[in-house]
Amino acid sequence: MKRNWIGTAVLVLAVLWAVLGLNLQAARLGEAPGALQRLAQDAWPPALDESFLWELAHAMQETLQIALLSTVAGALLALPLAILSTRTLAPGPLAAAARLLASAIRVLPSLLWAIFAVLVVGLGPLAGILAMTLYTVGYLSKQQYEALEGVPRDALEAVRAMGANRFQQSWHVALPEAGNALRSQLLFMFEYNVRASSIIGLVGAGGIGQLISIHLRFFNYGHVLTIVLLLFATVAVLDVVSHRVRRRFVEAPQSRRPRWQEAVAGLE
Amino acid sequence: MVLLRFSNLRAGYGSGPDIVADAELALEEGETVAIVGPSGEGKSTLLKVVAGIVPPRSGTVEVLGNPWPAKPPAGSVGYVPQRLGLVRYASVLDNVLQGGLHETTWMQSLLHRAPDSVRARADEALARLGLADKSEVPVHALSGGQQRRVAVARALVQRPRLLLADEFLGELDQATMDIVIDAVKGQQRETRMGLLVVEHHLDQALRLADRVYRLKGGRLQPLERA
Numbered sequence: 001m002k003r004n005w006i007g008t009a010v011l012v013l014a015v016l017w018a019v020l021g022l023n024l025q026a027a028r029l030g031e032a033p034g035a036l037q038r039l040a041q042d043a044w045p046p047a048l049d050e051s052f053l054w055e056l057a058h059a060m061q062e063t064l065q066i067a068l069l070s071t072v073a074g075a076l077l078a079l080p081l082a083i084l085s086t087r088t089l090a091p092g093p094l095a096a097a098a099r100l101l102a103s104a105i106r107v108l109p110s111l112l113w114a115i116f117a118v119l120v121v122g123l124g125p126l127a128g129i130l131a132m133t134l135y136t137v138g139y140l141s142k143q144q145y146e147a148l149e150g151v152p153r154d155a156l157e158a159v160r161a162m163g164a165n166r167f168q169q170s171w172h173v174a175l176p177e178a179g180n181a182l183r184s185q186l187l188f189m190f191e192y193n194v195r196a197s198s199i200i201g202l203v204g205a206g207g208i209g210q211l212i213s214i215h216l217r218f219f220n221y222g223h224v225l226t227i228v229l230l231l232f233a234t235v236a237v238l239d240v241v242s243h244r245v246r247r248r249f250v251e252a253p254q255s256r257r258p259r260w261q262e263a264v265a266g267l268e
Numbered sequence: 269m270v271l272l273r274f275s276n277l278r279a280g281y282g283s284g285p286d287i288v289a290d291a292e293l294a295l296e297e298g299e300t301v302a303i304v305g306p307s308g309e310g311k312s313t314l315l316k317v318v319a320g321i322v323p324p325r326s327g328t329v330e331v332l333g334n335p336w337p338a339k340p341p342a343g344s345v346g347y348v349p350q351r352l353g354l355v356r357y358a359s360v361l362d363n364v365l366q367g368g369l370h371e372t373t374w375m376q377s378l379l380h381r382a383p384d385s386v387r388a389r390a391d392e393a394l395a396r397l398g399l400a401d402k403s404e405v406p407v408h409a410l411s412g413g414q415q416r417r418v419a420v421a422r423a424l425v426q427r428p429r430l431l432l433a434d435e436f437l438g439e440l441d442q443a444t445m446d447i448v449i450d451a452v453k454g455q456q457r458e459t460r461m462g463l464l465v466v467e468h469h470l471d472q473a474l475r476l477a478d479r480v481y482r483l484k485g486g487r488l489q490p491l492e493r494a
Contacts, residue, residue: 158353158419161319162426163342163370168377172366176358 043221052223056211060230063207066128067193073129074136074193075186081137082144083170088156089148090166099145105138114200125206132193132200140189147181148174187242194238198231269297271430271462272318276327278486279310279317286325287313289486295430298460302477304470304491309483311466312350315432318464319347332429343370346428348436350466352419356408360399360418363407364390367425386425393421396451413444420448424455430462437472449476 084090084098108116113134117127151174159173175182201209208227215223272295279288287310295301303311316322317329324336332340346367347353354363368386369377376383382390394400397417407415416438423431431452437445456463467473470491473480481488 152351152353154349154351154353155355156353157316157319157321158347158349158422159366159369161321161345161347161432162367162428163344164366165342167374168369168372171377172358172362172369172380173355176362177355179357 039221042219043225045222046226046229047220047222048226052226056208056227056230059201059208059211059227060234062125063197063201063209064194064234066125066132066197066205066207067190070129070132070136070197071186071190071193073133074140075189077133078137078141078144079182081141082148083174085141085145086148086170086174088151088153089170089174102138102141102145105134106142107138108135110135110196110200111203114203114205118204123204123206128197128200128205128207131205132197135196136189136193139192140185143185143189144178144182147178147185150181151177184246187246191235191238191242195231195235270294270330271297272331272464274318274324274327274329277314277317277329278325278327279313279322280325281313281322286486288317288483290327291483291486291488293481293488295462295464297429297462298456299479300456300463300465300477302465302467302473302480303483303488304467304473304480305483307468310486311483312434314483315347315434315464315466319345319432340430343426344429346423346426346431348419348423348431348433350434352415354407354415354418354422357406359404359406360394360410360421361390361403363418364393364403364421364425367393367422367427370426389425389427390421393424393451396424396447396454397421398447412438413440416440417444417448420451424451427455427459428461429459430464433463433465435466435468437467437469437476445472 081098081102085095085102087095089095090098110131113131114127117130117134121127121130148170155173155177156169159169164172197207198209198212201207201211202213204210204213208231212224212227215221215227272293275292277288277291278286280286291314293301303314305311313322317324318331320331320336320339329336332344334340355366362380365382365386368382368389371383371386372381391400394403397420399414399417399421402410402414407418410418416436420433420436423433433452437448440448452463455461463476465473465476467476470480480491482491483489
């Protein structure tokens with residue numbers, strides 16, 4: 001009981017420390033409705049002029065391309081790292097080192113990776129791909145090794161006792177057994193990367209974010225509204241598609257081990 | 269030739285008490301030994317020590333002349349765990365072919381191709397165990413009894429010199445049990461494989477084994493046949 005009181009007191013003090021320390025000027029919240037109304041008036045109607053729509057379509061395409069390439073490249077790099085990070089598949093010290101590497105990559109959010117990438121390779125989609133690939137490696141490898149560690153121990157023990165080497169244990173047992181989870185994570189990562197690719201454009205790493213950045217700078221809120229609406233629609237469509245494909249992986253007990261082409265062909 | 273020998277064997281998990289204490293056994297080529305006893309007495313642990321999965325705390329374990337921690341040659345020891353250890357989302361054939369992984373090159377492994385000899389043995393084992401028409405079915409879609417037969421087929425494809433089986437007859441119906449025993453005993457006659465089985469039911473153990481032991485208090489006690 002006493003411990004509970006101490007915990008609550010610490011939490012209250014921490015919240016007070018944060019609120020007082022930030023000098024929040026909460027009165028400003030009172031002005032927010034008016035500002036929001038002005039913003040809405042400026043943004044409405046959304047810009048629909050033809051040249052802008054073409055520009056927007058091009059930027060959206062670039063965002064999807066960045067997301068696709070970085071998801072594929074990131075996944076290809078993440079999978080070996082994940083296998084090396086899995087304690088049931090790799091020797092302990094190697095697994096610890098691989099996890100350390102993955103968490104070091106994960107320390108930086110995608111936006112900071114994008115800033116570094118722009119500094120290294122200049123403005124444009126290449127920076128975006130580099131940044132998102134690195135972010136994907138850090139994030140996806142963690143998801144993957146957690147899935148691989150969830151593979152039932154007896155399946156690995158059986159082939160290990162039979163004399164299968166580590167590669168065979170990973171390739172013939174762990175990956176097929178965790179396959180559904182790994183595919184599902186890949187789709188989620190693509191979805192995530194589409195959203196993140198639109199943000200990293202704000203620092204010049206290509207894609208739709210770059211367009212948002214330009215129009216925000218010139219107060220073209222009508223254009224920004226159109227971009228946001230398109231982004232919303234794209235993410236919603238991706239969400240539905242990805243949900244359907246993932247459902248096929250996870251909820252089809254009678255199906256054989258699903259393959260990519262089957263999953264895509266199976267879309268209604 | 270003695271395929272397996274252990275003496276003064278003590279084993280357990282973490283800092284827990286000894287589950288196996290002062291166990292002693294020798295198993296010859298072509299011989300079947302069964303270990304019976306109630307659940308939780310350490311039968312599976314004993315089998316895992318022999319399979320090289322759980323390290324012994326003390327004593328000696330010699331598998332095919334290799335004293336622990338030296339490993340016997342790849343593919344020489346087969347193991348059917350209690351929960352079968354199958355890849356549920358892979359097909360029956362993929363699982364059965366795992367029995368030949370020790371004969372598979374890196375490239376064949378990478379491409380999920382099996383050497384012709386392994387493939388032929390897999391077809392034969394599937395036919396022996398009545399699974400020929402199920403080879404493309406994913407394991408998770410099979411009944412418990414069928415899954416058990418897949419695990420046995422995988423062990424037969426491996427052609428081990430020593431097969432360790434943890435309750436591999438499980439709760440099989442009589443007909444399926446006959447199929448499994450015929451298949452395993454058939455291979456044992458051909459290859460002189462040694463068989464160490466752990467069984468919960470004494471009647472199953474007696475049907476299968478030349479010698480039966482009861483594991484009690486960590487020790488193996490021979491059971492005399494009536």
